[in-house]
Amino acid sequence: MASWRELLQSSSLARIDAQVLLLHVLQKNRAWLIAHDDEPASEAEAQAFATLAQRRRDGEPVAYLLGSREFYGREFAVSPAVLIPRPDTELLVELALARAPQGGAVLDLGTGSGCIPITLQLERPDLTVSAVDLSPDALAIARQNGQALGAQVRWLESNWFSALGAEQFALIVSNPPYIHAEDDHLHQGDLRFEPSGALTDGYDGLRHLHTIIATAPAHLRAGAWLLLEHGWDQGAACRELLQAAGFAEVHTWRDLGDNDRVSGGRWWPATDSPSPHLASGG
Numbered sequence: 001m002a003s004w005r006e007l008l009q010s011s012s013l014a015r016i017d018a019q020v021l022l023l024h025v026l027q028k029n030r031a032w033l034i035a036h037d038d039e040p041a042s043e044a045e046a047q048a049f050a051t052l053a054q055r056r057r058d059g060e061p062v063a064y065l066l067g068s069r070e071f072y073g074r075e076f077a078v079s080p081a082v083l084i085p086r087p088d089t090e091l092l093v094e095l096a097l098a099r100a101p102q103g104g105a106v107l108d109l110g111t112g113s114g115c116i117p118i119t120l121q122l123e124r125p126d127l128t129v130s131a132v133d134l135s136p137d138a139l140a141i142a143r144q145n146g147q148a149l150g151a152q153v154r155w156l157e158s159n160w161f162s163a164l165g166a167e168q169f170a171l172i173v174s175n176p177p178y179i180h181a182e183d184d185h186l187h188q189g190d191l192r193f194e195p196s197g198a199l200t201d202g203y204d205g206l207r208h209l210h211t212i213i214a215t216a217p218a219h220l221r222a223g224a225w226l227l228l229e230h231g232w233d234q235g236a237a238c239r240e241l242l243q244a245a246g247f248a249e250v251h252t253w254r255d256l257g258d259n260d261r262v263s264g265g266r267w268w269p270a271t272d273s274p275s276p277h278l279a280s281g282g
């Protein structure tokens with residue numbers, strides 16, 4: 001029987017992928033493997049590793065093979081029903097944490113695995129957090145994550161704001177599908193296995209961003225922020241949409257890779273009091 005080390009070397013996978021998959025099969029940590037990698041592999045575990053290694057060679061994302069991915073220091077269950085959480089999205093979380101008012105009602109649109117609202121609620125237990133998704137399968141994963149991590153989040157099946165009536169929030173965030181339908185990335189790497197409805201609008205990538213920006217004001221309290229994740233080349237377009245919709249303090253923030261990643265603005269409803277020259281009756 002081959003040793004664990006020989007098994008890893010013969011897998012023709014990236015070293016880190018092979019290690020992570022083997023540790024998952026063995027339910028051991030890296031320290032254990034370093035101390036035991038010259039021991040003979042057991043038949044059943046070698047077979048389980050071979051199956052995962054083949055799926056990985058066929059392109060399946062490591063996160064789906066493991067069934068989980070780390071986000072903001074916590075482990076989230078994932079399945080092919082949800083987008084795999086990206087480190088880029090931690091920027092959206094940090095901006096939201098800095099802008100959510102004490103005790104405020106917060107909403108996440110298109111929540112997927114639930115990594116955003118769960119993180120917000122656990123980092124800020126004062127917040128009342130709601131999250132919506134169009135996909136019941138995604139919501140099942142999000143609920144499972146909320147329970148496993150002990151987060152109090154209200155989950156709703158909703159097409160953006162459709163299930164929310166006239167409800168208003170002190171902060172709204174979203175990481176909507178924003179990839180252009182013709183972007184080659186959709187046919188490369190992990191993205192081939194992710195739900196296409198979570199990645200692209202099937203159009204120019206701006207359609208859902210536009211819908212959210214146009215419909216969010218009715219659901220924002222005075223002074224509330226709308227924060228949206230988007231593609232590296234969509235900052236200017238998002239700022240234009242936010243400005244056209246009447247948002248103030250419109251800004252784009254860059255992620256750790258120095259790409260435009262999140263744009264947002266603050267909502268101040270028009271005041272009811274008549275403007276001075278109208279009041280003067282002229």
Ligand code: GLN
Pocket residue numbers: 083086088175176177178179191198199200
């Ligand atoms: N940031 C993701 C990617 O480019 C896309 C996520 C999304 O469309 N919301 O892979």
